[in-house]
Amino acid sequence: MEYYGDDSPIAALATGVGENALAVIRTSGKNCLQLLASVFSNPQKLLAAPGHSVVLGWILSSHKPAERIDQVLVSVFRAPKSFTGEDCADVSCHGGSATTTGVLSSLRAAGFRDSLRGEFAFRAFMNGKIDLTRAESIMEIVSSRTEKSLQNAVKRLSGALEREIRAIKERLVEALAAVEIFLDYSEDEVSNDEDEKSGALPKKPLISDCLQRLQELSASFRVERLYQDGASVVIAGRPNVGKSSLFNRLLKQDRSIVTDAPGATRDYIEASIAVQGVPIRLVDTAGLRETEDAVERIGVEYARNLAKSADALLYIVDGEAGLTAEDEGFLDGVSRERVIDPGKVIIVFNKADLVSERDAGRLFVSAKTGQGLDDLAQAVVQFLRVSGDESATLVGVASARQKDLVDRAVDCLSSALVLSEKKEPLDVIAPLVRTAVDALGEITGQVSTADILETMFSKFCVGK
Ligand SMILES: Nc1nc2c(ncn2[C@@H]2O[C@H](COP(=O)(O)OP(=O)(O)OP(=O)(O)O)[C@@H](O)[C@H]2O)c(=O)[nH]1
Ligand SMILES: [Mg+2]
Structure with a gap:
């Protein structure tokens, strides 16, 4: 340094x-x-x-x-x-x-x-x-794109993550101390606990608790990154189903050309929006169809490629016409060929204003009247967050550095518990718990080496 x-x-x-x-x-x-x-x-x-x-x-x-x-x-x-x-x-x-x-x-x-x-x-x-989690949160605050990502970063700046990590670490240190005392002295001298007498890992429930909390923190990374980095959502479907109308509706701006002639959109058009705090790159694409028009054909090719790389694909269907043979063909192709991950396709039935009887299991919206758009937003965010239950994690890990260290601790503690199940000696298990403690210390910066610090701070901007 x-x-x-x-x-x-x-x-x-x-x-x-x-x-x-x-x-x-x-x-x-x-x-x-x-x-x-x-x-x-x-x-x-x-x-x-x-x-x-x-x-x-x-x-x-x-x-x-x-x-x-x-x-x-x-x-x-x-x-x-x-x-x-x-x-x-x-x-x-x-x-x-x-x-x-x-x-x-x-x-x-x-x-x-x-x-x-x-x-x-x-x-x-x-x-x-x-501490280091607060230092990193400064960068996160600067780069926040929505109110939600800002809120999460501010939580870390005010020390929520630091306190959480320190609390887990303290409990692990307590467990480690028990293990080390056990190693240093003979069993009967230190404990009356039946488990400990039998040579089992002392404070095992404490270690399991810490492991569980760390696993939750590790899982929180995906959601935190989603709020920071956002996701790409591609709108695709047959021509004339209302993709561009929906795109404009979500954008609250007439960006993409809408006409009742199929084949209106030939290039792809993208825009940034925030959906329930998640920054989203929304892309409108050319209607999927076989066509003689050279430009449109390239547009359709773009649409297919964009659909492949999207985090979520909104496949729009004309609600009035229902699922046509072409729609079925496309969706069957997705589940058969798996070039597009079938798990990321959300089927949306548009033109709900023209439909009187609706299938309860289907997501109906109307780009014309705006009905169902809240449900659509909800579906997209829920889909992107997958199982990320926010109430479970009040604070999450936000940087890859933090996540790697949490994972290191998770690996060590899992191995420690597995070894203890196998009745391996404590002097094999203790170093694993110690490595986990050190990893947590590294997250907040209590344990740090010069090169770690230099790598981290050199990512900041000048003047930070
Ligand atoms: N009634 C009704 N009409 C709609 C709705 N959404 C779109 N339309 C009409 O459907 C026609 C096609 O809309 P577009 O948004 O251009 O459809 P598209 O899917 O982008 O079409 P391409 O770009 O050709 O693939 C237009 O006449 C729209 O006004 C809707 O929710 N209800
Ligand atoms: Mg269009």
């Missing part, structure tokens, strides 16, 4: 580049406020400013005679009550590229160096302000 390891003064543009009303340049580190004061129009005021206060003034150029670069507001934070735990200042200047470049070069001349990716968050971690 030769790069990240020091407390030298660092600065970075924390906001986007380009023309904006404001921009924030973040600074932190040793002598941060003194260095900033050396290029500030009112140094005494800045140096005297208490933490959590704001000072108005000008950033000056470093060369003499000093010129005013921009009028700024400096938010002062004093160690340890700051994001990084060091003295920090956020300089809010005007958001043009000339101002930000000017302010940054002045700060460099004053003694700041450019921060590395994630260096602010890294320092916050090193100074005990946040």
Whole structure:
């Protein structure tokens, strides 16, 4: 960690580049406020400013005679009550590229160096302000696309995952301690427990409980990723069944051309929507049919390929006509050839407004009137989440790093329990429990190695 390891003064543009009303340049580190004061129009005021206060003034150029670069507001934070735990200042200047470049070069001349990716968050971690799950949640918050994914990330920022992992870890440490005491002393000295006397794994129920909770956390990853990354949902079906009408309805915008002539859509059209908090890439495709038209044929080919790679396929049927021979042909082909996973097809009967008698087991909607669309949204989200029962997991794991470590712990504890069933000696089982404990420590950062930290923080943006 030769790069990240020091407390030298660092600065970075924390906001986007380009023309904006404001921009924030973040600074932190040793002598941060003194260095900033050396290029500030009112140094005494800045140096005297208490933490959590704001000072108005000008950033000056470093060369003499000093010129005013921009009028700024400096938010002062004093160690340890700051994001990084060091003295920090956020300089809010005007958001043009000339101002930000000017302010940054002045700060460099004053003694700041450019921060590395994630260096602010890294320092916050090193100074005990946040654990690794909270550090990762900062990235998740920035990249959240829906309110729901933001809420989940905020839960992690406020430490819900950290507390959960620590609680499991504490219980495992308790189990491990019991196992180790057992290994260190003879059985009769330490316990009256019948199980333990017979050489069985001490605290086995505790270990099983932890294993179950960790398995739930591991399963939560799929749902968390769904809210973060979203899913692709492709609309396909015969021509004229109302695919584009439904697409427009879901989008609440007339994007795709709708006509009563079949073959209206020839290319594919995509748009982003949020369905119950899940970001969805929705794709409208050309109606599936044999055609002489070269362009349409390519469109149909696209439709088939998109259907293959989709997370969910909405196969639209004309509700008035019912399932036609072509529909049956397509759906039979899916279950026979399995080029498209049959499990991801949701059959939707459109034009419900024209149908008086409806089969109860079928999902009826009307792109024209909007009826049944809530049920459709519900079906899609439920389908994408599969068995992910949210109430069971109040907080989930969100990064692949967290998931891998939870899985490592799960593997170790499962093996430990299997070995104990086989009456294997405790000195074979104990190291497995210890590895599980270490994996959990690694999730929050209690146990961490330099390269793990560097890999993680270098994925952050500069200024984080
Ligand atoms: N009554 C009624 N008509 C609908 C409904 N949805 C679509 N239509 C009509 O059906 C016709 C075809 O609609 P489109 O949305 O273009 O159908 P499509 O499946 O995209 O057709 P292609 O692009 O040719 O494959 C249009 O005249 C729509 O107005 C519906 O729910 N009820
Ligand atoms: Mg269409």
